[in-house]
Structures are given as C-alpha cells and as structure tokens.
Amino acid sequence: MKRALSIVMLVVMFAVLVTACAPKPEPAAAPAPEATPAAAEQPAAEKKLKIAFAYQDLETEFWVAGHKAIVETLKAKGIEVIEFNANEDANKQLEQVNDAIAQKVDGIIIIPQDGESAVAIGEACNSAGIPFGVFNRPPSNKDAKALVAVADNVTISAKAMEHMALEARKVFEKTGKKVKPLVMVGDLGDPNAVGRYQGFKNVYEKNKDIFTEYIEVPTKWDSNTALANLKSAMAANKDVGLLFCGSDFLYPVIKSVLEPLGKWQKIGDPNHIIMGAVDGDMTAGKLMDEGYVDATAVQDLYYEAELILTGMLEAIEKGEKTPEKWMDDPGFALTQANMGEMKMRMWGNKLRQEKGEL
Amino acid sequence: MFLKGSPTERNKSDVKDLFVKVLLSEYFIVFFCLLIFVSLMPVTPHIASRANINNIMSNLWPLFIIAIGQTVVLIVAGIDLSQTSIIAITSVVGAAIMTSKADPTLFEKSPLWGWFLTESGGPLAGEPAAIYAAIFVMILIGVGIGCFNGFFIHKFKMPPFMVTLVSQMLFSALAIYLTKSENIIGLPKNFKAIGSGSIMKIIPYSMIFAIVVAVLAAILLNKTVLGKWLYLVGSNPKASAVIGVPTGKVIIFAYAFSGFCAAMGSVLLSARLIAGRPTLGQTMLMDVVGAAVIGGTSLFGGKGKVSWTLFGALFFVILANALNMMKLPFYVVDMAKGIVIIIAVAFDVLRIEIKRRTNVM
Numbered sequence: 100m101k102r103a104l105s106i107v108m109l110v111v112m113f114a115v116l117v118t119a120c121a122p123k124p125e126p127a128a129a130p131a132p133e134a135t136p137a138a139a140e141q142p143a144a145e146k147k148l149k150i151a152f153a154y155q156d157l158e159t160e161f162w163v164a165g166h167k168a169i170v171e172t173l174k175a176k177g178i179e180v181i182e183f184n185a186n187e188d189a190n191k192q193l194e195q196v197n198d199a200i201a202q203k204v205d206g207i208i209i210i211p212q213d214g215e216s217a218v219a220i221g222e223a224c225n226s227a228g229i230p231f232g233v234f235n236r237p238p239s240n241k242d243a244k245a246l247v248a249v250a251d252n253v254t255i256s257a258k259a260m261e262h263m264a265l266e267a268r269k270v271f272e273k274t275g276k277k278v279k280p281l282v283m284v285g286d287l288g289d290p291n292a293v294g295r296y297q298g299f300k301n302v303y304e305k306n307k308d309i310f311t312e313y314i315e316v317p318t319k320w321d322s323n324t325a326l327a328n329l330k331s332a333m334a335a336n337k338d339v340g341l342l343f344c345g346s347d348f349l350y351p352v353i354k355s356v357l358e359p360l361g362k363w364q365k366i367g368d369p370n371h372i373i374m375g376a377v378d379g380d381m382t383a384g385k386l387m388d389e390g391y392v393d394a395t396a397v398q399d400l401y402y403e404a405e406l407i408l409t410g411m412l413e414a415i416e417k418g419e420k421t422p423e424k425w426m427d428d429p430g431f432a433l434t435q436a437n438m439g440e441m442k443m444r445m446w447g448n449k450l451r452q453e454k455g456e457l
Numbered sequence: 458m459f460l461k462g463s464p465t466e467r468n469k470s471d472v473k474d475l476f477v478k479v480l481l482s483e484y485f486i487v488f489f490c491l492l493i494f495v496s497l498m499p500v501t502p503h504i505a506s507r508a509n510i511n512n513i514m515s516n517l518w519p520l521f522i523i524a525i526g527q528t529v530v531l532i533v534a535g536i537d538l539s540q541t542s543i544i545a546i547t548s549v550v551g552a553a554i555m556t557s558k559a560d561p562t563l564f565e566k567s568p569l570w571g572w573f574l575t576e577s578g579g580p581l582a583g584e585p586a587a588i589y590a591a592i593f594v595m596i597l598i599g600v601g602i603g604c605f606n607g608f609f610i611h612k613f614k615m616p617p618f619m620v621t622l623v624s625q626m627l628f629s630a631l632a633i634y635l636t637k638s639e640n641i642i643g644l645p646k647n648f649k650a651i652g653s654g655s656i657m658k659i660i661p662y663s664m665i666f667a668i669v670v671a672v673l674a675a676i677l678l679n680k681t682v683l684g685k686w687l688y689l690v691g692s693n694p695k696a697s698a699v700i701g702v703p704t705g706k707v708i709i710f711a712y713a714f715s716g717f718c719a720a721m722g723s724v725l726l727s728a729r730l731i732a733g734r735p736t737l738g739q740t741m742l743m744d745v746v747g748a749a750v751i752g753g754t755s756l757f758g759g760k761g762k763v764s765w766t767l768f769g770a771l772f773f774v775i776l777a778n779a780l781n782m783m784k785l786p787f788y789v790v791d792m793a794k795g796i797v798i799i800i801a802v803a804f805d806v807l808r809i810e811i812k813r814r815t816n817v818m
Binding site: 181182183184186187188189190191193194195197198199200201202203213215216218219222223239240286287293317319 | 503506508509511512515516562563637638639640642653726729730731732734736737738739740777778781782784786787788790
C-alpha cells in the first residue's frame with residue numbers, strides 16, 4: 100500500500116514538474132510589445148498597476164528614507180506596491196523577484212545586495228519582459244537592461260574631500276607636519292563604495308604634498324566590521340588627522356572609537372580630526388551643526404527616487420518591457436563653508452525639519 | 458447523542474480515522490504543503506500558475522540537494538553546521554578557477570592574486586574543460602572538509618555540533634580571506650545554464666543534478682550495506698561497534714557525503730547568481746536542517762529517508778513562496794514563517810506521541 104502510494108505521489112509530482120517546466124504556448128498573433136502600450140490595452144482607471152519593490156535590507160537611515168519615498172509616492176499614485184525584504188541575502192532576493200515575476204507585476208524596482216546580484220536579477224526580469232529598475236546601487240555591468248538612478252559618487256566624494264583637504268592644508272601650514280588621512284571603505288562589491296573610494300583617492304593624489312600615506316579601513320558596510328577595524332587602525336595610528344568615511348551611517352561607530360581617545364572634538368579644538376562622509380543623513384546634519392563634521396557628500400535621495408519612479412512609470416506607460424537608462428544624480432557637497440546656502444538641500448536636514456528638530 | 462452504529466456516527470468515526478491516518482502517515486508534511494497551497498489558491502491565484510510552480514521547483518532543487526547531505530549526517534546522530542561554509546568556499550574556489558576576468562582594484566590584495574587569479578581570470582579561463590574541472594574541484598573541497606569534520610568527530614570523540622560550528626567559522630572566514638570578501642564574476646555562459654537552463658526547455662539541469670544526487674543517496678541508504686551501517690551507527694553506536702560495524706569510517710563517510718551535497722548545492726546556487734560569492738548560503742542553515750527534520754528525519758539518529766527530505770524541502774520552499782505571494786508586510790513574513798513552522802513541528806510531535814501510544818496499546 101505504502102509503495103503504491105509512493106509511486107502515485109511521485110507520478111503526480113513529476114507531472115506537475117513537467118507541466119510547470121514546459122514551454123509556454125506562444126500567442127498566435129501577439130502584437131509587438133512596444134506597439135501596445137499598457138495604457139492602451141486597458142484604461143488606467145480599470146487597471147491598477149502593481150510594482151514590486153525588493154530591497155536588500157533597511158539597515159541605514161538612507162535606505163529607510165529611500166524606501167519611504169518610493170513606497171509612499173507609488174501608493175499616493177494609486178499603485179499597488181508589493182514589498183520584499185531579502186535580509187542581505189542575494190539568493191533570497193533573486194527568489195523574491197522571481198515570485199514577483201510570477202505575480203505578473205508591471206514593474207520591479209530593487210535595491211540590490213551588490214552590483215553583481217543586480218545583474219542576475221536584471222536578467223531574470225529582462226527574460227520575463229518586466230521593466231526593471233535599480234535604486235541607488237547600480238549593477239556591476241550592463242549585461243541586463245535596467246533603469247538605474249545613481250549618484251555620481253566619485254564627484255560628490257571628491258567635492259567633500261576637497262573641502263577637507265583645504266582644512267588639512269591649513270593644519271599643515273600652521274604646524275608644518277603632514278596630515279595622516281584614514282579612509283573607511285565600504286563593500287567594494289558595491290560600485291558606490293568603489294566610486295566613493297575613488298573620489299577620496301583623486302583628491303588625495305592632488306594633495307600629496309600635505310598628506311602622509313593613507314590608512315585604509317575596510318568596513319564591508321557592516322558596523323561590527325567597521326568598529327573592529329577602526330579600533331585596530333586607531334590603536335596603531337594615534338596621529339590620524341583626517342577621516343573620510345564611505346557612509347554617514349558609520350558615525351556612531353566612529354564616535355565610539357574616537358571619544359575614548361579624546362579625538363572626538365569640535366572644529367577648532369587641537370585634537371579635532373577633520374571629518375567627512377557620504378550620504379547626507381540626519382546624523383550627519385546634526386554633527387555638522389554641532390561642529391564635529393567638516394563636510395558631507397550628499398546624495399539627493401528624493402531626486403533619485405523621483406528619477407527611478409518617473410522612468411519606471413514612463414516605461415510601463417509606453418509598454419517598454421526592457422527599458423534601459425542610467426540616470427545620474429549630480430549630488431553636491433555640504434561643507435562648513437556653504438552651510439548657510441546649502442544646508443536645507445540635504446535630505447537628512449529636511450527630515451530633521453519634518454521632525455521638528457530644525 | 459447518536460445511536461451506536463448509526464450512519465452519522467460511522468461518518469464521524471470515518472473522518473476521525475482519516476485524520477489520524479493522515480497525521481500518522483509518513484507523507485503528513487506533503488499533505489500539510491497541499492493544505493497551505495490549496496487554502497491560499499482563492500486569495501492568491503498566482504500561486505498555482507505555471508510560472509510560480511516553476512519558481513517553486515527551481516528554488517527547491519538546491520535546498521533539496523544540500524538537505525540530503527544533512528539527512529545522512531542526522532541519520533548517524535550527527536549534525537553538519539559547516540554546510541553553509543562549504544557552499545561559500547567551494548563557490549569562490551570554483552569561480553576563481555573558471556572566471557575570465559578579475560578586477561585588480563578588487564582583488565590585488567587577495568592571496569590568490571598574481572599566481573592563481575589575474576586580470577585575465579583564473580587558471581582555466583576560456584578552456585572548454587573549465588566548468589568540469591571547477592565542479593570537480595568544488596566537490597573535492599566539499600568532500601575534503603566533510604572528511605575533516607568526520608575525522609575530528611570520530612578520532613577525538615568531539616561533539617559534532619562543536620566541530621562543524623568551528624568548521625563553519627573557519628571556512629567561511631577562509632572564503633572571505635581568499636577573495637577579500639569580493640564576488641567573482643565573469644563565469645562561463647554554459648555554467649550559468651546549470652542554474653537556469655533546461656533540456657529542450659522542459660527539464661531543468663538543476664532538477665537533473667538533484668535527481669542524480671537523490672537517487673545516489675536513496676540507493677546508498679536502502680540498497681547497500683553501508684546504508685544499513687549508517688542507520689545502525691545512528692541508532693546505537695556502541696552496539697554497532699560490537700557487531701563489527703566500522704563506525705569511524707561510517708561517520709567520516711557521512712560527513713564526506715554531506716560535504717559532497719553542499720558542494721553540489723553550491724554549484725547550482727553559484728550558477729543561479731552567476732558569481733562566486735564568499736557569503737553564499739550563509740542564511741540557509743535553518744532551512745537545510747529544518748527541511749530534513751520537518752520531513753521526519755530524527756535529530757537523535759537512526760531515522761531518515763531521502764523522500765522525507767524532499768517533502769521537508771518542499772515545505773520550506775512552498776512556505777517561503779506562499780508568504781511572498783500573500784503580499785504581507787515584510788516584517789510580518791518572518792513571524793508568519795516561524796508560526797507555521799512551529800505548527801508543523803507541533804503536529805509532528807503530536808503524531809509521534811499518537812504512534813507511541815498506539816504501539817504501547
């Protein structure tokens with residue numbers, strides 16, 4: 100009896116597999132996708148658009164604010180948003196996107212775990228003919244067609260670093276001693292981290308006359324890794340005079356390492372370390388107001404969200420199934436020198452204002 | 458209320474008998490999967506679509522293969538926590554062998570740089586045999602780590618939990634060290650096909666991999682003397698030693714087989730993501746052990762089947778898929794997953810208790 104039941108179950112499972120995996124019958128005279136805009140097939144009032152938003156995690160202020168901007172904007176437009184959180188697992192994110200494809204969503208926007216997984220996920224979306232968008236963290240190559248909204252990380256990092264180099268030059272001229280820089284590098288599998296590192300290096304190379312060799316501290320975009328590595332680096336290099344970090348979210352880590360060493364000091368204090376980072380979150384805004392931080396490379400989060408949403412909705416409207424467009428957010432650098440005019444352009448300060456902190 | 462032997466009473470009795478039969482059946486978890494699947498069909502119609510069933514199946518195969526290895530280890534009353542690190546280390550080594558490019562910015566600080574990995578890729582970049590060689594090396598490493606685990610567990614009588622936990626840390630760290638935590642891309646197109654391609658667009662390669670491993674494991678467990686030894690060692694290691702079973706070799710074999718399965722799973726996962734990733738599989742352990750245990754394999758050894766593991770893996774894959782399909786807020790998904798798993802485990806405990814009482818009576 101058991102044997103018979105096993106055989107029956109195996110046959111049923113195999114039948115399901117074969118049915119599932121069999122090629123889909125092609126429609127007899129399916130019109131070209133580009134020729135049949137989704138909007139034309141069905142009046143917008145009748146068809147509610149469905150967009151899947153799959154993110155790697157919501158660990159930092161930047162991702163939380165980006166998530167909020169995207170989800171709330173889509174919902175305000177009457178679009179159904181299906182959310183997936185991959186908990187930093189690239190394979191899980193791929194499976195989630197495949198599930199979204201099976202639900203026949205109209206578009207898929209992701210914040211990928213890294214540039215490489217964005218390519219694999221993009222190829223799955225391309226094969227399914229579903230417009231694919233990437234927010235802020237770009238694919239590592241252009242093998243998959245995608246709408247990509249990304250900050251010009253090299254330029255904004257360089258702009259912030261230029262201000263920091265000017266401050267370092269003042270120290271050099273005053274003391275006659277070269278300044279020792281330390282750079283906290285993100286996950287180099289993330290093109291954003293590579294760009295930010297490059298921006299730092301570009302300015303460093305131009306100002307080698309005032310800098311000693313720089314110390315590189317890997318963070319892997321992980322607080323614990325950053326803490327351990329920064330502690331070791333500071334223990335071995337007590338004379339660090341400039342610190343550039345790949346992301347604002349690591350400021351609490353930096354403070355926890357520098358404070359016991361007496362190096363967490365405001366601008367003007369002889370023990371102040373010239374400091375700057377990238378993103379433009381609320382913490383950075385507060386620290387700049389308080390005078391601990393010299394410069395912030397700001398990604399215009401709301402502009403990037405607008406770019407990706409506009410691109411996605413336009414592609415859906417036109418019936419484009421594999422749209423491809425890389426859209427740059429020029430960003431800017433907020434420094435102690437331009438705080439008066441630029442302060443409220445930073446998204447972190449806008450959030451602080453919303454919360455009544457400003 | 459009802460007269461004894463009346464049709465209504467008989468119907469009630471039949472329903473109760475059927476319920477008990479389902480509960481006691483070794484296919485209970487399949488019925489549970491079907492229950493989840495069917496009960497969600499009215500609210501999420503896409504769950505039964507061909508595309509979604511295809512998804513479920515493609516997610517199933519890697520987990521199934523890895524869980525088969527875990528099952529064999531559980532049968533000998535062990536546990537293999539190092540499977541995730543085997544997935545990671547084999548993924549990066551296999552990718553390093555066959556990749557056709559490596560960015561010096563990312564890899565120049567890797568200990569592999571210059572002699573193994575260069576700007577033009579790995580040692581077999583562009584070679585037709587690169588994929589086969591890479592898979593062979595991946596399997597070799599998986600089996601090697603399995604033997605390492607088995608040796609320490611047998612020779613020094615160390616707890617499997619500790620040995621494999623240490624292996625997990627050691628080889629995960631090694632994978633990260635070798636690549637400086639970078640992903641290795643530029644893998645051959647044919648390798649990618651292993652993860653997402655199929656024969657005549659009907660039978661996925663990943664399914665073939667899984668069936669081959671499953672059949673091998675099933676033959677091993679059911680048709681060979683070694684299989685009988687595995688169950689004996691798991692049930693009572695002292696007694697099995699007394700009757701002449703080479704317990705040490707059997708334990709080492711079980712862990713080596715687990716390593717082999719983890720390496721095979723790594724081949725499929727790396728091919729799916731088209732990269733060698735030092736963090737690959739890091740979050741899979743719960744699903745792997747869970748698939749084997751919920752399928753019916755005992756944590757105390759001596760009991761387990763390949764078909765049960767298939768059902769357990771199916772349960773985990775269907776559950777994850779169903780939760781994704783239900784459009785739940787992301788923070789609810791993991792809570793719901795936990796609740797459903799605890800319900801499944803509670804049913805499992807209940808049926809074991811019923812079986813025990815039935816046997817006693």
